Amino acid sequence: MVKSVQILQQKFLFHPSGALYWPERDMLLISDVHLGKISHFRKYGSAVPAGAIAENFRRLSEVIDFFNPENVVFLGDLFHSYANIEWDLFTNWLVEITAKVSLVVGNHDVISALKYEEVGVEVKQELILGEFFLSHHPEEKEGYLNICGHLHPGYKLRGRGRQTLPLKCFYKSEDRLILPAFGEFTGNYWISPNEGDQVYAITKKEVFLVN
Numbered sequence: 001m002v003k004s005v006q007i008l009q010q011k012f013l014f015h016p017s018g019a020l021y022w023p024e025r026d027m028l029l030i031s032d033v034h035l036g037k038i039s040h041f042r043k044y045g046s047a048v049p050a051g052a053i054a055e056n057f058r059r060l061s062e063v064i065d066f067f068n069p070e071n072v073v074f075l076g077d078l079f080h081s082y083a084n085i086e087w088d089l090f091t092n093w094l095v096e097i098t099a100k101v102s103l104v105v106g107n108h109d110v111i112s113a114l115k116y117e118e119v120g121v122e123v124k125q126e127l128i129l130g131e132f133f134l135s136h137h138p139e140e141k142e143g144y145l146n147i148c149g150h151l152h153p154g155y156k157l158r159g160r161g162r163q164t165l166p167l168k169c170f171y172k173s174e175d176r177l178i179l180p181a182f183g184e185f186t187g188n189y190w191i192s193p194n195e196g197d198q199v200y201a202i203t204k205k206e207v208f209l210v211n
Contacts, residue, residue, distance in 0.1 A: 003200060003207035007177065008131050008145055014170050014200050014207040017063045018180040020147070025129060028067055028099070031075035031136070031149025032106070032181035033060070035086045053086060055184055057093055064097055072099045073127065075149040075179060076106020076136025087111070091119050102127070106136035106150060138176055145175055152181040154188030155199050155210060166190070170207070172198040 002021075003014040013021040020029040033056060064072065079087070094101060102122040103109065113123040127134040133144035138151065153171040156164040168180035171191055180202060181188070193199050199210040 001206060003209070005172075005200070007172075010130075010132075012177075013067075014202070015063055015066070016202045016205055016207055017059055018168060018170075018182045018202060019063045019067075020170070020177075020179055021067045021069065026070040028064065028069040028072045029075055029134070029147065029179065030060070030063075030072065030182050031179040032077045032152060032183060032186055033074065034077055034080040034181070034183040034186050035090055036080045036084050053089070056182075057089060059182070060093065061096070064099060069099050072097070072101045073134065074101070074103045075134060075147070076104055076109060077149065078103055078106075078109060079111050094119055094121070104134055104136055138178060140175070145177065147177045147179070149179045149181070151178055151189045151191075152186055153178050153191050154180070155193075155201050156190055157201065157210065167201040167203065169202060169210070170200040172200070 001016060005012050005014060011023055013023065015021060022029065035056060101120065102124060103116060104124050104127055116123050128144065131144055133139070133141045133146050135146060135148045136150050138148050139146055153169050154166055155169040156166050158164050166188065168188060170180060171178040171193070173194070174196065191199070193211060200207050201210050
């Protein structure tokens with residue numbers, strides 16, 4: 001189900017949900033959930049099923065139950081819009097988990113740090129842990145490997161003829177690991193890997209190395 005990958009002598013577990021577990025830190029990393037996006041679209045008439053809201057929280061709970069981490073770090077774009085009904089669902093969800101929750105802010109995180117801190121979520125601009133630099137946007141910091149989100153990476157597997165199978169993916173290059181978007185209805189940026197890059201495509205049940 002999960003894919004174990006060694007990066008700089010550290011073991012990471014890639015989960016089919018798009019979450020990344022770091023055993024040595026007992027830390028679960030999740031990027032681009034975009035809570036509030038579905039409510040925002042429905043408010044303005046988009047045909048998005050209401051059940052998709054519950055699905056985001058179900059998947060969050062499922063992956064946290066699977067790893068039972070001490071720490072959960074959201075790598076930006078946790079909320080897509082200002083507080084709406086999904087903020088209430090989020091605060092209720094926080095009560096149900098025991099992990100310490102932090103947010104590395106992203107470009108869509110318009111909710112104030114004070115509001116997050118009122119519900120026990122620590123807000124950071126970036127996070128450095130050993131040789132790893134955690135951010136929302138892909139960034140370069142000499143001497144560190146960047147773990148980030150933002151791009152919503154996806155990969156199109158090609159079959160016979162012109163058949164393609166579009167999948168979310170983890171995208172690993174020499175000095176960066178980009179996580180897929182965790183949330184529903186987030187869209188993808190279709191990547192074309194360079195030589196030496198690694199693409200780990202995800203389905204609902206597994207993670208596998210493409211190249």
